[in-house]
Amino acid sequence: MNRREFLSTLGKGAGALGAAWLLGGATRLFAQTGPSAGAAVAAGAYPDLVAVKGGGAAARLDAALAASGGIGRFVRKGALVVIKPNIGWDVRPELAANTDPALVRRLVELCLAAGARRVAVFDHTCDVWRSCYANSGIEAAAKAAGAEMAPGHAESYYQTVDAPGARTIGRAKVHELALEADCLINVPVLKSHGGAGMTAAMKNLMGMVWDRGAFHSRGLDACIAEAARLRPPDLNILDAGKVMLSGGPRGNASSRYSEQRLLVLSTDIVALDAAAAKTFGPGPAAFEYIGLAARAGLGREDLENLAIRRIEL
Amino acid sequence: MKAGRSFRSIARARGLLAGLWLAAFCLALALPASEAPGLVPLAGFLAGTQPFHALERALLAAALASALAALAALAGALVLGRFHCSLLCPLGTCQDAAARAASAGRSARRGPGRRKGRAFGAARLLLAVLVPGALAAGLSAPATLLEPYSIFARGFSRTAGDLAGLALNGLEALGLRIPVVTLRWEPLAFALAALPFAAILAAGSFRSRWFCGELCPVGAALGAINRLAALRVRFDPAACVACGACEQVCRARCVDASGLDASRCVQCLDCLAVCPTGALSYGPGPAKGAGAPDLSRRRFIADAGAVAAGAALALALPAAAGASALPLVRKAPRGASGRLLAAPPGAASVDRYASLCTGCGTCARACPSGVLRHSGAEFGLARPLVPYLDYGRAFCQYECVACAGVCPSGALLPLAPEAKKRTAIGKSNLVLADCIVVSKGTRCGACAEHCPSGAVRIEAVPGRPLPVPVLHGPTCIGCGACETVCPATPRKAMTVAGLAVHETAEPPRKDAPEGDAAPPVEGFAF
Numbered sequence: 122m123n124r125r126e127f128l129s130t131l132g133k134g135a136g137a138l139g140a141a142w143l144l145g146g147a148t149r150l151f152a153q154t155g156p157s158a159g160a161a162v163a164a165g166a167y168p169d170l171v172a173v174k175g176g177g178a179a180a181r182l183d184a185a186l187a188a189s190g191g192i193g194r195f196v197r198k199g200a201l202v203v204i205k206p207n208i209g210w211d212v213r214p215e216l217a218a219n220t221d222p223a224l225v226r227r228l229v230e231l232c233l234a235a236g237a238r239r240v241a242v243f244d245h246t247c248d249v250w251r252s253c254y255a256n257s258g259i260e261a262a263a264k265a266a267g268a269e270m271a272p273g274h275a276e277s278y279y280q281t282v283d284a285p286g287a288r289t290i291g292r293a294k295v296h297e298l299a300l301e302a303d304c305l306i307n308v309p310v311l312k313s314h315g316g317a318g319m320t321a322a323m324k325n326l327m328g329m330v331w332d333r334g335a336f337h338s339r340g341l342d343a344c345i346a347e348a349a350r351l352r353p354p355d356l357n358i359l360d361a362g363k364v365m366l367s368g369g370p371r372g373n374a375s376s377r378y379s380e381q382r383l384l385v386l387s388t389d390i391v392a393l394d395a396a397a398a399k400t401f402g403p404g405p406a407a408f409e410y411i412g413l414a415a416r417a418g419l420g421r422e423d424l425e426n427l428a429i430r431r432i433e434l
Numbered sequence: 435m436k437a438g439r440s441f442r443s444i445a446r447a448r449g450l451l452a453g454l455w456l457a458a459f460c461l462a463l464a465l466p467a468s469e470a471p472g473l474v475p476l477a478g479f480l481a482g483t484q485p486f487h488a489l490e491r492a493l494l495a496a497a498l499a500s501a502l503a504a505l506a507a508l509a510g511a512l513v514l515g516r517f518h519c520s521l522l523c524p525l526g527t528c529q530d531a532a533a534r535a536a537s538a539g540r541s542a543r544r545g546p547g548r549r550k551g552r553a554f555g556a557a558r559l560l561l562a563v564l565v566p567g568a569l570a571a572g573l574s575a576p577a578t579l580l581e582p583y584s585i586f587a588r589g590f591s592r593t594a595g596d597l598a599g600l601a602l603n604g605l606e607a608l609g610l611r612i613p614v615v616t617l618r619w620e621p622l623a624f625a626l627a628a629l630p631f632a633a634i635l636a637a638g639s640f641r642s643r644w645f646c647g648e649l650c651p652v653g654a655a656l657g658a659i660n661r662l663a664a665l666r667v668r669f670d671p672a673a674c675v676a677c678g679a680c681e682q683v684c685r686a687r688c689v690d691a692s693g694l695d696a697s698r699c700v701q702c703l704d705c706l707a708v709c710p711t712g713a714l715s716y717g718p719g720p721a722k723g724a725g726a727p728d729l730s731r732r733r734f735i736a737d738a739g740a741v742a743a744g745a746a747l748a749l750a751l752p753a754a755a756g757a758s759a760l761p762l763v764r765k766a767p768r769g770a771s772g773r774l775l776a777a778p779p780g781a782a783s784v785d786r787y788a789s790l791c792t793g794c795g796t797c798a799r800a801c802p803s804g805v806l807r808h809s810g811a812e813f814g815l816a817r818p819l820v821p822y823l824d825y826g827r828a829f830c831q832y833e834c835v836a837c838a839g840v841c842p843s844g845a846l847l848p849l850a851p852e853a854k855k856r857t858a859i860g861k862s863n864l865v866l867a868d869c870i871v872v873s874k875g876t877r878c879g880a881c882a883e884h885c886p887s888g889a890v891r892i893e894a895v896p897g898r899p900l901p902v903p904v905l906h907g908p909t910c911i912g913c914g915a916c917e918t919v920c921p922a923t924p925r926k927a928m929t930v931a932g933l934a935v936h937e938t939a940e941p942p943r944k945d946a947p948e949g950d951a952a953p954p955v956e957g958f959a960f
Contacts, residue, residue, distance in 0.1 A: 275614035316879025373888035374942035
């Protein structure tokens with residue numbers, strides 16, 4: 122599919138979505154964005170947030186999905202699944218600056234087993250993209266499981282979107298695969314971050330955008346809080362296996378780490394970041410963008426009022 | 435004619451090998467390493483086989499591989515004469531290919547002119563001495579402009595290479611699932627690289643291998659040896675019937691019925707395949723007639739005079755350059771911003787590097803981030819095309835030592851990755867007033883995010899409402915990441931100036947306790 126075809130499909134899709142809305146068949150359709158994901162799921166049937174502790178990354182993912190209705194709740198047969206891990210840096214997996222490749226691998230396997238037509242993995246990297254893909258271990262893991270590694274290093278991959286409510290960001294260019302996806306899965310790694318304090322699910326979406334510099338110059342917190350409006354992920358899976366506590370996001374010789382062996386899964390990106398903030402230490406109040414996003418109605422930071430399923434392996 | 439037939443297959447095999455060898459160069463240099471990182475070792479290996487740089491690097495770096503390559507080239511020349519030019523030189527074979535393409539479908543007579551050139555071997559010898567002599571004196575321009583591999587490498591990259599990139603991007607736009615090739619338009623480098631290359635190929639289409647016969651310093655040096663080579667083409671005037679067959683095929687324009695100019699002959703053996711009488715033969719020992727080593731007093735004096743004149747010129751150059759009002763050499767090259775330009779890791783010092791670099795651009799081709807770009811005259815008029823790091827568009831990758839690994843001339847010396855991480859090629863400078871945290875009151879930290887050595891950190895500072903970047907100079911290696919990503923306008927808050935002499939940076943600070951061994955955290959925090 123070329124970009125022109127894609128844009129016309131996008132237009133038709135938007136029309137179809139509007140028609141579905143008018144018919145009133147699926148009130149959760151908008152929140153879920155996936156083509157048919159919402160219809161089958163009654164609200165409240167699953168926990169708002171699932172956290173799994175212990176075991177390996179793949180086992181944590183399996184347990185989290187089992188408690189969330191299985192991968193089939195998110196990935197339908199024939200779907201284009203786009204996975205957005207953090208692959209920002211040309212560093213070894215042990216340094217935990219990128220998402221755990223074992224987690225990406227398992228996720229790709231599950232998506233394909235659920236009947237996905239195509240699974241693509243990409244990031245708009247900070248270091249040279251080929252080096253990041255290769256040295257993070259994610260390229261090998263994703264390909265071994267049957268996914269394709271899609272490039273994100275050139276402006277021509279990005280389409281301008283006008284997200285209502287994203288006033289600080291303005292018109293941003295978002296990777297065409299994220300826009301095209303039937304199911305977009307955000308798979309961030311939890312770590313410290315020089316600019317934002319902490320990076321987790323919302324901050325990871327900056328890697329779907331072309332002009333990252335604009336986020337910094339326009340106000341980092343406001344832009345991060347709005348990033349979830351550009352193309353809301355259908356599912357967020359936080360890798361908090363080994364958490365870089367300082368020196369992030371790249372990490373350096375004096376970075377400190379915490380072995381958390383934790384995975385958190387939620388469709389609510391704000392709740393996920395709130396849980397991440399508590400795991401990271403100071404809690405959601407310490408990170409302005411979490412409050413901004415919650416007040417904008419993009420999700421909930423009041424974890425105490427959410428249905429949380431905690432699993433220890 | 436029997437001998438002619440066997441020489442025909444030898445000549446054909448030579449043509450095939452030369453074509454494959456050229457194809458390997460083209461493959462290795464067609465795309466920047468950002469697109470085809472797997473080809474970087476091939477580029478380094480091929481560049482290392484070229485004799486001018488091999489000798490330069492063997493002398494500079496005492497590198498074993500280069501010494502072996504230089505010795506092999508010398509030994510090969512003593513046995514087989516100037517065969518390098520018809521077999522291993524990419525610029526030579528490229529001229530043959532271009533001439534062939536230009537005359538495709540036309541008769542040999544309408545092809546590139548092959549009439550024997552005037553013998554002015556002495557002038558070429560002068561160049562062969564002057565070019566390395568000037569390089570030794572710190573003036574690289576003659577070598578930059580005349581060394582054949584350098585002409586080929588940057589010329590090919592900037593013409594066919596960039597066209598290949600454009601073609602791939604065209605296919606991508608049509609729907610082929612391949613990554614977009616990042617192409618960078620550099621008008622000056624394009625002009626300085628592409629135009630001479632194109633001119634040489636064009637000239638070769640009118641006068642076969644015009645550059646090789648008239649200008650090439652490597653060819654001149656090898657041609658001098660050619661006259662003494664153990665095996666060579668010999669000409670026997672008594673057997674020649676002046677049929678002109680050799681003249682029609684000679685790519686080096688070195689033979690006709692009046693004799694053979696051994697200094698031009700590139701030992702392609704094509705003439706042997708067509709000579710009907712055996713007047714041209716191949717073998718050891720002296721040949722009869724004009725092909726024999728011309729050791730007459732007159733010739734000897736002319737050659738010795740040319741060599742002496744070249745040496746004298748080379749020796750006089752530094753003084754002349756010093757007295758010149760022109761900015762021939764700039765030991766502190768500055769970019770448009772006024773800051774010192776940074777030389778790649780492995781350069782040791784800007785002056786040393788710029789004095790030895792012939793601008794082949796193999797390093798820039800091997801650079802995965804594309805931060806390396808050819809200079810114009812920033813390093814001085816006598817040091818054109820020397821690559822430097824342009825932090826405006828990219829930054830030097832912390833884990834990468836590709837440029838130093840492929841440099842064929844020794845201008846960049848090989849560097850281990852761990853040594854590179856401590857090699858300061860520049861130093862960052864922070865102007866907090868220009869930082870958007872201060873000027874706009876917004877959180878940022880892009881510099882610290884990208885800093886691989888931990889030299890920049892975002893810290894709470896008394897009196898500042900928001901955490902600001904704090905720079906620890908001694909650990910900075912000048913990679914330029916902070917400058918590239920700094921979002922401040924119109925002036926970046928973080929800028930990097932090159933170091934005239936590279937330094938060893940302090941190791942990354944370890945002022946925080948290592949947490950790797952911390953036990954797993956039990957329970958949930960929420």
